[in-house]
Amino acid sequence: MIKFFLEGSLKGLGKWLLFLGYPVIFCEGKISDQDILKHKDCIFLITSPETAIRLEKAGVKFLLLPRDNLKTQLKLCLNRLNLKPELKLNLCTLCGGQLIPVNKEDFKSLIPEKVYQRYEEFNYCPSCQKLYWEGDHVKRLQEKFQKLIS
Incomplete structure (x- = not known):
């Protein structure tokens, strides 16, 4: 399984990698030699040529x-790293934890009434206790993804 270690300025890209089902670790501040040693099993995504020299x-x-161009960043990742351009939505966007399917009856108290009536499938993050469902926002997310990679 591919894992990514991203410099802090790539949070937008990291969110899309999570949507694609890839584990992501964000570096707060400058990438240190300790970070490099600790995360050798990851692919580092960076914008700093100086850091590239150290990683090499x-x-x-x-x-x-490139800095500040999410569309180019995402397309480069997909093409150069052979990532499948398919939104899996199986990881928590807050903590990166694996989502597990749950019975909506068990979480009724956490689900807004209209959502409870309208949807059957729910996923839960045991790490941060966030509940997810495939609402209208998922369609908008897929449309935005298609625009980004086109």
Whole structure:
């Protein structure tokens, strides 16, 4: 399973990688030598040429991305890393935890009444206790994704 370690400026890209089902770790601040050693099994996604030199010396996989262009960043990741352009929506967007399908009856107290009546399938993040369902926002998310990768 591919895992990513992203510099802090790539939070937007990281969210889309989570939507695609890839685990993501964000670095707060500058990527340190300890970060590199600790996360050698990850692919580092960076915008800093200086960090690229350090990663290359350490023999760690990385992809140097342009700053401030989410569309280009996402397309480069998909193409250069052979990522499947399919939204899995199986990871929590808050903590990155694996979502598990749950019986809506067991979570009735957490679900707004209209949502409870309208939807049958719910997923739960045991790490941060967030509940997810495939509402209208998922269709908008898929449309936005298609625009980003077109």
